[in-house]
Amino acid sequence: MLTRYAILLASIALCAQTASVVPDVGAEWASDWSAKRLDHVMTLYAPDAIFFSTDGARFAGAPAIRDFFQKTLATNDPTIHMHRGATGQSGKLAYESGDYQETIVSGGHRMDAHGDYLFVLRNQNGHWLIAEQMWTGVVSAPH
Numbered sequence: 001m002l003t004r005y006a007i008l009l010a011s012i013a014l015c016a017q018t019a020s021v022v023p024d025v026g027a028e029w030a031s032d033w034s035a036k037r038l039d040h041v042m043t044l045y046a047p048d049a050i051f052f053s054t055d056g057a058r059f060a061g062a063p064a065i066r067d068f069f070q071k072t073l074a075t076n077d078p079t080i081h082m083h084r085g086a087t088g089q090s091g092k093l094a095y096e097s098g099d100y101q102e103t104i105v106s107g108g109h110r111m112d113a114h115g116d117y118l119f120v121l122r123n124q125n126g127h128w129l130i131a132e133q134m135w136t137g138v139v140s141a142p143h
Helices: 002-019 025-034 038-042 062-075
Strands: 045-052 058-060 077-090 093-106 109-124 127-135
Touching: 025 038, 025 077, 025 093, 025 109, 025 127, 038 062, 045 062, 058 062, 093 127
Parallel strands: 045 127
Antiparallel strands: 045 058, 077 093, 093 109, 109 127
């Protein structure tokens, strides 16, 4: 009987560990994005990732995403804060969703943005990578 309880407790502990393995990708992404560490941002993406920007544009594959990000960061100084609201996992797939607040300085003008985000994550070789990323967004007039 004691062995059954030990196995049950070990199973529960393993499930708890599995649920917590999905990192807070939003926090890591936000930190790297705000610091303009493009190389670090790109380590979060699967090679075949898809990125949907707030205006509905679609970028397929890490090279296309990198190019878009590089152009964006060349003319903008962002500071973003992401708040994870929900996460879940099933096997090698997981998701993270939440909301964000961002301040963007471009050409000496400041814009404030906010909205929601969704990451679809895929576990590849023990690393959770962004497979798809979607944003909604409302941007204030420059001031």
